[in-house]
Amino acid sequence: MNSYEYLLEDINSIKGIGTKTSKLFRKKNINTIFDILWSLPRNSIDRTNLVKLNELQIGKIQTITVNVIKYNFPRIRNLPNRVFCEDDTGKIECIFFNSYEGYIKKILPIRSTVTISGKISYYKKKYQITNPSHISSDTDSIRKIFSNYSLTEGLTEKKYNNIIKEVLKNIPDLKEWLSDEILKKFNYISWNKAILELHDPKNIKKGGNFLNRLIFDEIISTFLINSKVRKKIKKIKKINKKFDNTEFSKIKNKINFELTNDQKIAIEQINNDLKSNQKMFRLLQGDVGSGKTIVALIASANVISSGFQVCLMAPTEILAKQHYNLANRLFDKDINIKILTSKNEYRERKEILKDLNNNHINFLIGTHSLFQEKIKYNNLGLIIIDEQHKFGVKQRKKLSDKGGKNCDVLVMSATPIPRTMIMTVFGDMDTSIIKNKPKNRKEIKTYSKLETKTDEVIKFVKKQINQKNQVFWVCPLIEESKKVDHQSSVKRYENLKKIFKNKVGLLHGALDKEEKNNILINFLNRKIDILVSTTVIEVGIDFPNANLIIIENANKFGLSQLHQLRGRVGRGDKESYCILLFKSNLSENAKKRINILKNSSDGFKISEEDMKLRGYGDLLGFKQSGLQSFRLADPILNEDLFLLAEKEVKKIELEDQNLSKYMTLLKLYDRADILNDLV
Ligand code: ADP
Ligand code: MG
Numbered sequence: 001m002n003s004y005e006y007l008l009e010d011i012n013s014i015k016g017i018g019t020k021t022s023k024l025f026r027k028k029n030i031n032t033i034f035d036i037l038w039s040l041p042r043n044s045i046d047r048t049n050l051v052k053l054n055e056l057q058i059g060k061i062q063t064i065t066v067n068v069i070k071y072n073f074p075r076i077r078n079l080p081n082r083v084f085c086e087d088d089t090g091k092i093e094c095i096f097f098n099s100y101e102g103y104i105k106k107i108l109p110i111r112s113t114v115t116i117s118g119k120i121s122y123y124k125k126k127y128q129i130t131n132p133s134h135i136s137s138d139t140d141s142i143r144k145i146f147s148n149y150s151l152t153e154g155l156t157e158k159k160y161n162n163i164i165k166e167v168l169k170n171i172p173d174l175k176e177w178l179s180d181e182i183l184k185k186f187n188y189i190s191w192n193k194a195i196l197e198l199h200d201p202k203n204i205k206k207g208g209n210f211l212n213r214l215i216f217d218e219i220i221s222t223f224l225i226n227s228k229v230r231k232k233i234k235k236i237k238k239i240n241k242k243f244d245n246t247e248f249s250k251i252k253n254k255i256n257f258e259l260t261n262d263q264k265i266a267i268e269q270i271n272n273d274l275k276s277n278q279k280m281f282r283l284l285q286g287d288v289g290s291g292k293t294i295v296a297l298i299a300s301a302n303v304i305s306s307g308f309q310v311c312l313m314a315p316t317e318i319l320a321k322q323h324y325n326l327a328n329r330l331f332d333k334d335i336n337i338k339i340l341t342s343k344n345e346y347r348e349r350k351e352i353l354k355d356l357n358n359n360h361i362n363f364l365i366g367t368h369s370l371f372q373e374k375i376k377y378n379n380l381g382l383i384i385i386d387e388q389h390k391f392g393v394k395q396r397k398k399l400s401d402k403g404g405k406n407c408d409v410l411v412m413s414a415t416p417i418p419r420t421m422i423m424t425v426f427g428d429m430d431t432s433i434i435k436n437k438p439k440n441r442k443e444i445k446t447y448s449k450l451e452t453k454t455d456e457v458i459k460f461v462k463k464q465i466n467q468k469n470q471v472f473w474v475c476p477l478i479e480e481s482k483k484v485d486h487q488s489s490v491k492r493y494e495n496l497k498k499i500f501k502n503k504v505g506l507l508h509g510a511l512d513k514e515e516k517n518n519i520l521i522n523f524l525n526r527k528i529d530i531l532v533s534t535t536v537i538e539v540g541i542d543f544p545n546a547n548l549i550i551i552e553n554a555n556k557f558g559l560s561q562l563h564q565l566r567g568r569v570g571r572g573d574k575e576s577y578c579i580l581l582f583k584s585n586l587s588e589n590a591k592k593r594i595n596i597l598k599n600s601s602d603g604f605k606i607s608e609e610d611m612k613l614r615g616y617g618d619l620l621g622f623k624q625s626g627l628q629s630f631r632l633a634d635p636i637l638n639e640d641l642f643l644l645a646e647k648e649v650k651k652i653e654l655e656d657q658n659l660s661k662y663m664t665l666l667k668l669y670d671r672a673d674i675l676n677d678l679v
Contacts, residue, residue: 003172004664007034015166016159024155034668036167037195038214038631041147044201045157047117047134048143053090056120056127063117063134063143066092068108073101080130083108085116092127099131107135115139133158145201164199171195177665178216182648186213212641215633219424219645221669222630224662226427227649229397233428236279238406241308241381243274247301251330255294257438262286263295266432270299273408273430274306274382280408281400283426286434287603288567289441292412293542295434296384297327299410304335304362308381308406311364313371315387317341317513318520322542323386324365331363340366343513371402384410393428414564417607420635420642423649437601444570446598448554448580457550457579458499464548464577465503465529472549472568473532476556492552493532500530507533535565543568547576554580559593559610563603589613611636 010032011022030036047063056062066085073081081104083094094116096104108114118132133156134142149160173192176183183189186209189197194210197203203210248267252259259267266284273280286292300310314320324339331337338352338361355361359378364370383403385396400409417425449457461471473496475489493506505519505528523531524543531546535557549569554562562580570576586594596609635642652659659666 004174004668006170006172007037007668008032011036014163016163021155021159021163028150033167036164037171037199039149040198040211040214040632041149041201043148045146045148047146050115050139050143053087053092053127055089056092058120058122058127061117061119063115064092065113065115065139068110068112068114071101071104071110073104085114090127092129094132095128095130097131112137115142117142147199147201168196168199174664177662178213179648179651182216182644185644186216189213191217211632212638215638216641216645217665218630218633218669219638219642220648221662221665223423223427223645223649224652224659225666225670226393226423227653228659228666229393229428230281230430231653233281233397233400234278236405237277238279238408240277241274241303241306241408243302243306247305248298250332251294251298251301254330257440259294260291260434260436260438262434262436263291266295266434267298269430269432270295270410271302274299274303279400279405280382280410281396281429282408282410283429283431284410284412284434285422285426285431286412286414287437288414288564289571290414290434290437292386292414292434293323293326296386296410296412297323297330300327300363300382300384301331301335303382303408304331306381308379309356309359309362309364309377310382310384311366311370311377311380312384312386314365314367317343317367318517319386320365320367321517327363327365335362336360337363337365340364340369342367342369371399377403380404380407382408382410384412386412387414396428414567414603415560417604420639423642423646424635440573441570442573442575443601444566444576444578446566446578446580448582448586448594448598450585451552451581451583454581457581458496460577460579461500461530461548461550465500468545469529469548469574470523470526470543470546471530472543472546472565473530474549474551474565475532475534476553488552489532489534496530496532503529505531507531509534535561542571544572547572547574548579549577550579550581552581554582554594555586555590559597560603560607562597563601563606566597567603 011017011025011030012019014033014036017025025031025036028039030039045061047061049063051057051062051064053064053066056064064087066087069084069086071081071083081096081099081101083096083104085092085094085108094108114135114137116129116132117134118129121128121130136142146157146161147164148157149164171192174190176190178186189209191213194213197210198207198214270280270282270284273282284292284295296312300312303310312320312323314323320339320341324337327337336355338355340349340352344352352361352364353375356364357376357378369375380403383399385399396409396411400407403409411426411429413426422431461473464471473492475492489506489508493504496504505522507516507519511519519528519531522528526545546569549566551557551562551565557565566578569578580594580597593610593613596606596613600606600609633641652662656662
């Protein structure tokens with residue numbers, strides 16, 4: 001057996017782990033020996049110091065040596081068993097819930113001398129230890145420093161420590177994968193040494209280079225796996241798409257704005273990919289409102305003119321519809337565009353599937369339903385995915401595979417992620433970034449106000465409406481209960497209706513799709529001036545005439561989310577405003593965060609600053625989405641290690657095409673479980 005293979009063995013193979021214990025581990029997502037080693041202790045508990053009963057400190061973990069005097073085993077359910085103990089300075093009771101008499105008699109024989117360690121409490125003027133886990137007549141086995149792992153219920157610290165000890169005994173010497181130059185930065189600490197040291201309770205707090213080495217391994221393995229995916233996809237030879245500037249010119253003539261420099265560069269990069277005979281796997285990243293859609297549609301028109309089909313996948317039906325409308329306006333009439341969502345009737349749907357298979361449809365727009373088994377394209381040449389930041393490496397790769405070898409892939413995202421995370425989340429793709437927004441955009445003036453001043457806000461709304469502008473009024477979603485999700489918005493709607501009559505519309509999650517669509521269309525056609533909604537005004541919808549957004553209870557939202565919401569306005573050339581309403585005065589920290597928003601309109605900068613204040617944790621919703629999250633690495637705290645890894649990966653890509661030296665590392669750390677798909 002290769003030495004690393006031992007590490008990938010199931011935890012069942014460890015001495016001392018039976019089915020019951022292994023279940024507890026699996027609950028914590030620990031399945032292999034490697035997983036155990038990688039879950040480092042958080043700190044240590046010092047049980048070395050022996051104290052007398054008259055020196056006990058309540059609430060602390062203490063170690064005592066006592067004589068067992070007498071038992072009290074009540075025959076009533078739910079009452080704990082008790083054992084009375086003493087030393088020459090005082091008395092203490094050991095309390096046992098859910099323990100059998102036999103067991104207690106065995107570990108605490110009457111009249112014996114035992115060493116016990118546990119947390120001291122004080123009840124009815126008596127010292128107590130409840131369910132002590134460290135009891136032995138062998139004092140030395142208790143008087144030790146124990147590593148403190150994050151335990152699940154049912155798994156005692158002692159048991160965990162024993163298991164770790166067993167595993168550490170067998171830990172193999174792995175062949176070093178890091179380059180000498182990198183290794184030097186970590187003081188030549190090997191993986192093996194780092195693991196051993198960090199599990200040693202005496203060293204836990206030290207971390208330092210031991211920890212950094214492991215963090216670096218975690219980062220670079222993620223990057224290398226991404227790199228491998230990218231290379232694998234790029235190796236696929238496809239028929240290159242042949243087109244000239246005709247479609248581009250036609251579309252340019254139909255839009256009433258000049259493309260920004262970044263848009264032009266992105267189009268150029270995409271065109272080069274399409275025309276090459278390597279498969280495209282590209283991310284188009286740009287803040288909300290930066291104008292990604294037009295870039296995607298130009299690419300689509302080019303691919304269609306070269307004789308291939310294109311499909312565009314949007315996160316919501318409303319957005320799909322909007323893309324559909326725009327494509328219909330911009331594309332030649334002889335291009336057949338269809339929209340496929342859950343709304344299509346059965347017959348219509350069948351028709352679409354047939355035409356798709358016959359190559360009668362050139363451009364299919366829809367939601368995720370575009371990739372069901374049943375849907376067969378005739379010659380799909382480009383897949384575009386809009387705003388699906390919850391798509392991970394593995395899902396993207398699957399999609400690309402499904403598209404077939406001639407199918408290019410373009411992913412669009414407005415998720416503002418800092419540089420350290422791009423390599424992590426999108427490292428499998430080439431990237432085009434739209435940094436600058438269209439020139440006509442003005443800064444959106446952002447204010448915060450107390451809810452008690454809502455009257456002033458309403459005055460301001462009146463003023464905007466008199467100037468023929470439109471207004472979003474956002475009420476927070478009440479997540480706890482689906483039933484009352486919309487209550488805050490209904491209330492606000494009724495209140496505004498008294499003032500603005502039939503010029504107000506209401507949009508919330510409890511409406512069906514038809515109703516939602518009607519309201520949005522009414523807003524687009526300016527039949528209503530104010531759209532009250534919960535956050536269902538999904539990302540991406542474009543209402544150029546709206547110039548004021550009011551966000552109620554704004555502290556319910558993260559900064560990035562507020563920035564995304566704010567991006568709903570300020571798309572025309574009018575002066576635009578965002579008013580954040582708060583229930584009570586802001587705390588210092590909240591003020592700091594809101595100031596970031598007021599002073600910047602750069603989504604990337606906002607998310608980065610916010611991360612610095614809040615930690616990267618769940619800022620981007622990665623946790624729920626099951627996307628990459630690190631066990632040890634933190635993109636903010638370990639920024640330097642991320643950048644170092646980025647540089648190193650570029651070097652490795654040049655030197656070691658097959659990553660042969662890194663195979664052990666990759667196999668150990670492949671949490672996306674994608675490596676097997678690549679061979
Ligand atoms: P996003 O990048 O968030 O998807 P959109 O593609 O929806 O942004 O574009 C937002 C708005 O900006 C649309 O109304 C679009 O027509 C407009 N737009 C796009 N590019 C430009 C440009 N170069 N100049 C002016 N307006 C533009
Ligand atoms: Mg968009």
